[in-house]
Amino acid sequence: MNVSLLDLKPQYAQYKDKVIPEIMEVIENQAFILGFKVEKMEKELAEYTGAKYALGVSSGTDALLIALMSLGIGHGDEVITTPYTFFATAGSIHRVGARPVFVDIDPDTYNIDPSKIEKAISKRTKAIMPVHLYGQCCDLDAIMSIAKKHDLKVIEDACQSIGAKYGDRQAGTFGDIGGFSFFPSKNLGCFGDGGLLTTNDQTLYKRMKALRVHGAERQYHHIEVGLNGRLDALQAAVVSVKLPFLKGWTEGRRRNADRYDHFFQGNSKVKTPVRSGNCRHIFNQYVISLDRRDELKEHLTEKHIGCAIYYPLPLHLQECFSYLGHREGDFPASEAAAKRTLAIPIYAELPAGALEHVAQTINAFIC
Numbered sequence: 001m002n003v004s005l006l007d008l009k010p011q012y013a014q015y016k017d018k019v020i021p022e023i024m025e026v027i028e029n030q031a032f033i034l035g036f037k038v039e040k041m042e043k044e045l046a047e048y049t050g051a052k053y054a055l056g057v058s059s060g061t062d063a064l065l066i067a068l069m070s071l072g073i074g075h076g077d078e079v080i081t082t083p084y085t086f087f088a089t090a091g092s093i094h095r096v097g098a099r100p101v102f103v104d105i106d107p108d109t110y111n112i113d114p115s116k117i118e119k120a121i122s123k124r125t126k127a128i129m130p131v132h133l134y135g136q137c138c139d140l141d142a143i144m145s146i147a148k149k150h151d152l153k154v155i156e157d158a159c160q161s162i163g164a165k166y167g168d169r170q171a172g173t174f175g176d177i178g179g180f181s182f183f184p185s186k187n188l189g190c191f192g193d194g195g196l197l198t199t200n201d202q203t204l205y206k207r208m209k210a211l212r213v214h215g216a217e218r219q220y221h222h223i224e225v226g227l228n229g230r231l232d233a234l235q236a237a238v239v240s241v242k243l244p245f246l247k248g249w250t251e252g253r254r255r256n257a258d259r260y261d262h263f264f265q266g267n268s269k270v271k272t273p274v275r276s277g278n279c280r281h282i283f284n285q286y287v288i289s290l291d292r293r294d295e296l297k298e299h300l301t302e303k304h305i306g307c308a309i310y311y312p313l314p315l316h317l318q319e320c321f322s323y324l325g326h327r328e329g330d331f332p333a334s335e336a337a338a339k340r341t342l343a344i345p346i347y348a349e350l351p352a353g354a355l356e357h358v359a360q361t362i363n364a365f366i367c
């Protein structure tokens with residue numbers, strides 16, 4: 001049996017009838033950049049997330065970049081974040097000229113450990129950028145209270161966590177700004193690159209909106225230097241069509257996570273995802289942790305079962321960040337996670353039989 005890590009085709013079959021006319025409409029209108037479809041999607045996503053404002057942008061990476069720029073973060077500033085995340089988190093901090101300051105993760109949730117944040121704060125610290133990894137929110141109460149105490153901004157990297165909840169509120173609505181990604185493998189993916197910003201602050205919203213179009217508040221009148229961060233109408237149309245399905249897809253992922261938890265219950269060598277009490281995990285990834293990770297990965301690949309390592313090299317050990325002067329051993333929980341974790345298929349349409357096959361194959365090999 002072949003099982004891929006992610007198969008988007010059975011999802012596409014569910015909304016194909018609805019998306020093709022929407023795409024044709026954009027093509028017939030020949031109006032491709034920003035415009036009505038993007039504004040419509042922004043309204044829908046503001047309503048969905050519960051944020052006052054939502055802004056469609058060219059990618060999740062550009063969302064983070066625009067967020068940092070809108071807060072005036074740049075040369076000489078420091079931003080606290082996790083080394084165990086997709087590159088874009090720290091990449092965007094570097095790109096605005098600021099210094100990423102890493103804080104190790106909680107070994108259970110893989111999210112930034114709030115008890116280590118205060119030690120990393122300096123006079124130059126301007127913001128914290130927590131990442132809600134794999135679809136589960138960070139300890140937002142702790143992070144927000146540290147930010148308040150030290151007068152720091154918070155940009156939530158919610159790129160993997162659309163619809164995830166902390167208490168009764170959604171990821172991306174706690175900090176000053178939330179950044180989301182519509183990359184196809186995210187829970188709400190478009191047909192290419194796309195992203196979203198959320199905020200409750202009208203001043204930040206206006207500044208981000210200008211930054212998205214090279215810093216112009218009126219066309220050809222630039223109040224500051226921004227970037228080309230525009231979203232195109234085709235991608236916005238796809239997001240609008242898919243949004244009503246998201247709830248069901250998330251439920252499917254959560255149901256699959258429960259099934260895996262059940263199959264791995266008797267296997268003490270496989271650590272399943274730890275769900276924080278106060279959170280609603282949306283399982284962008286279902287990530288197990290184990291000693292013989294690399295052997296298992298090889299075995300699953302031989303058996304035609306898709307799996308992936310997110311992430312094999314923590315950011316503090318990346319060549320491009322060698323100027324930060326970190327060494328192996330600096331962030332032991334992140335380094336251990338990078339050696340031990342493996343993501344296995346979790347998408348909503350994964351047939352129950354295929355999921356059981358994946359679990360049995362793992363249990364037979366790791367026992």
Ligand SMILES: *Cc1c(COP(=O)(O)O)cnc(C)c1O
Nearest residue numbers: 059060061086088159160181183
């Ligand atoms: C996907 C992702 C991003 C970047 O999103 P893109 O749309 O690919 O630019 C940033 N941070 C995290 C944690 C992500 O998973």
